[in-house]
Amino acid sequence: MTTSPVSGSGIRIGDRRTRLGAxxxxxxxxxxxxxxxxxxxxxxxxxxxxxxxxxxDRVEAMLELRPQLPDQFEGGKRYVQIAWPDATVRDERGRFVGFSMPALDVQSTSELEQVLQERQARAAGLPVGLGPKITLAANLSAVLAALHAQHHYVVDLKPVNLRFYRASLYIALLDCDGFSIQGRGRRYSAPQFTPDYLAPEFQQRGPDPLGEEAQDRFALAVVIFQLLNFGLHPYTGKPAADRVPTDIPSRIRERYYAYGLRAHRLMAPSPVSAHGSVPRELRELFDRAFGDGGERPSAADWSAALRDYAKPSSGKLVVCKREREHQHYAGQACASCARQDLLAKTARKAKPRPVAEPPRAPPQAAAARLRAPRLGRPPPPRLTPAPPPARMPQPAWLANLRLATQSRGMLAIAFPVLFAFIAQGLHRLYAALQPDPANKPLEAWVDAMLMTGLGAVFLVLCWVFAVTLPRMLKNR
Structure with missing residues (x-):
């Protein structure tokens, strides 16, 4: 049984013998x-x-039809845009075992998926502004245009399969031997695809060899839409009817695209979408990519349209005056600021709801749950806590005595003053009815008793109002 070469094994690259390293x-x-x-x-x-x-045969076809994607040199550093085979590798017996390719510095690259969500991009130290994302979209389109020029297609095109150099924003394509490769009179198809990036016409049966470029065009438009619109998928949104599917592949199949120049009847865009600030020429390209008819824009079309927006000298993209980290299209409002304001407003409206604690079971019931029943015996019955005793109904007159705290405070001040005023009035009336109370000891004694009684009544009423009545209201 033959085995594949490992580190230290002798191999042959073209006509030259060498050994595999680490x-x-x-x-x-x-x-x-x-x-x-x-x-x-x-x-x-x-x-x-x-x-x-x-x-x-696949690798030899790739060697014959290599895409025109030369390495880029910038600041004394070499950037490999595509890990394409440059020679076959055979073992010491001449058996084909693989291929050699340019060495790509994977450590200096990141997945394109990471820049789609702002929080994830910030955590990874990646750019979050619109400018870098347009540059990435333009570079991706240019790389695919060169690939398509040789009739090779990625098919399973999605952000997680794409990488870019953090320093230069150049795109780096890996695992190219898994692409759909055009050979001399034969096509070597790519069996892998992802439903969320699969064109509507292929959702039920998968892509066919004659439609692989159309599939790449659709997937490219989805990735560009996500780059330019805060990571939103073009088939997300707010359904206006129950019959709208909830999953992305079904929405793609039935063409529920909510971000076109003409509003969709059954699908509304996401509130945080930036499509309203995208220039019309780009929106028309998206409408062609996701519309019901017409030819989808090619990778070369996207490259030509995005190239000017990626150039600072063109003036088509400007720095936001409110947030220097933001960029927006010239003549348009800053979509990043609008999104921040909307998210902040939503957060302010959201009120935390108190979490109700579950009722605690009595100790006997908790112990019953913890004890495992013995084999052959029924489990012990759970103890149900007795309901609390019902309160006696209170008379209606007591309900009428319920007062607000502010009202009782005001009465606590007004009642003594009012009572004193009434008592003084009664005393003056009684004195006016007596002809000469000073010469009649009995009348003076009655007068003293009257004042003492009024004082006692005053103290009793104060006790009722200050102590007894509040207790009754509290226990109600």
Whole structure:
């Protein structure tokens, strides 16, 4: 039984013999190794279980029709845009085992998926402004245009499969041997695809070889839409009817695109969408990509449209006056500021609701739940706590005595003054009825008794109002 070469094994790259260096990474189809004699190249060696000879014709077709994507040099650094095969690799017996390709500095790249969500991008130290995202969209379109020029297609095009250099924002395409490859008179299809990025016409049966470029055009438009619109998928939104599907693939299949120049009848856009501030020329491209008819924009169309917006000298993109970190299209409002204001307003309106504590079971019931029943015996019955005793109904006159706290406070001040005024009036009336109370000891004694009684009544009423009545109201 033959095995695939490993680190230290002798191999042959073209006509030159060499050895595999250290293992860099291992994937589902093969492993990537350093090449000590070729510092700027690496070798991908297929696993034995995937049948390496089955890849021979595919790799040779890739060598014949290489896309025009030369390495970029900027600031003394080399940026490999595509990890495309440059030679076949054979073992010491001449058996095909893999291919060599340019060495791409994966450590200096990040997944495109990471820049779609602002919180995730900030955590990773990646750009969050519209300017860098337009540059990424323009670079991605240019790379795909060069790939499509040779009739090669990615098919499973999605942000998680795309990488970019953090320093330059150049796109880096990896695992190119899994693309759909055009050979001499034969196509080597790509079996993998993702439903959320699959064109409507392929949702039920998958992409066919004749429609792979159309599939790439659709997926590219989805990725660009997400880059320019805070990571929103073009088929998300607010349904206006129950018959609108809830999953993205079904919405794609039935073409529920809510961000067109003409409003969709059954689908409203997301409130935080930035599509309203996108220039009309770009919105028309999105309408062509997601509309019911017409030809979808090609990668070259997107590259030409986005190139000017990516150039600072064009003036089509300006820095926000309110937030220097934001950029927006010239002549349009800042969508990032509008989104921030909407999210802040929503957060202010949201009020935290108190979480009700579940009723506590009595100790006996808790103990009954913790004890496991013995085999052959029924479990012990759970104890149900007795309901609290019902309160006696209170008379209606007591309900009428309920007063607000402010009212009782005011009466507590007004009552003594009013009572004193009434008592003084009664005393003057009684004195006026007596002809000469000073010469009649009996009348003076009665007068003293009257004042004493009035004082006692005053104290009793004060006690009732200040102590007894509040207790009755509290227990009600």
């Amino acid at each position: 293992l860099i990474k291992s994937g589902g189809a093969g492993s990537v190794y350093l090449l000590p004699e070729f510092p700027d190249r690496v070798a991908k060696i297929y696993h034995e279980r995937v049948d390496p000879p089955s890849y021979t």
